[in-house]
Amino acid sequence: GNIAKVIILQNPMLENIEESDFIVINKPLFNWNFCKVLNGDKTFSVTDNEKDCLDFIAPDANILVVDDTVMNLTVAKGLLAPIQMNIDTAENGAMAVEKVQQKRYDIVFMDHKMPIMDGIEATVAIRALDGEYYKKVPIIALTANAVLDSRKDFTNAGMNDFIPKPIEIKEMCCKLKKWLR
Numbered sequence: 001g002n003i004a005k006v007i008i009l010q011n012p013m014l015e016n017i018e019e020s021d022f023i024v025i026n027k028p029l030f031n032w033n034f035c036k037v038l039n040g041d042k043t044f045s046v047t048d049n050e051k052d053c054l055d056f057i058a059p060d061a062n063i064l065v066v067d068d069t070v071m072n073l074t075v076a077k078g079l080l081a082p083i084q085m086n087i088d089t090a091e092n093g094a095m096a097v098e099k100v101q102q103k104r105y106d107i108v109f110m111d112h113k114m115p116i117m118d119g120i121e122a123t124v125a126i127r128a129l130d131g132e133y134y135k136k137v138p139i140i141a142l143t144a145n146a147v148l149d150s151r152k153d154f155t156n157a158g159m160n161d162f163i164p165k166p167i168e169i170k171e172m173c174c175k176l177k178k179w180l181r
Helices: 031-038 048-054 070-083 093-102 119-128 132-136 148-157 169-179
Strands: 007-010 023-026 062-066 086-090 107-111 139-143 161-164
Touching (some): 070 086, 093 107, 107 119, 107 169, 139 148, 148 161, 161 169
Parallel strands (some): 007 023, 062 086, 062 107, 107 139
């Protein structure tokens, strides 16, 4: 007969369950996690290097997440909630340019493709503002287009790094640790 398997959903920021009798899937949930389960792959544990990226809080950090999709903003805030940062959001590049002039951010996560003003245009506008802060604030591209040509566009615009979409918490946390002072 069929034997049912127990699947445990874990938050890798808080736990690293290593239980051979169960299938452990890290939150947030992605379709590929379930595909791995269906294919019999059990490689869901967090490595020491990944745990190092995930194991921190930054309650004094001010972060701006810019994306034209409200759901993406909600997901990003949810992913980052365990790090206890102060997170603001903007729905387009023009709003982001306004917000960085009203508040000092430690990092700006900037979506690439947006209406009104895209991420590259917004980054160029931020870098052109008068003041050292605007030249140095880390701006990380959030993009579904991580091909080499796009990376050059990000660098030429003044972006410091990029994260491919769909966003994975481990990738985002590693970028935070890299760029937070």
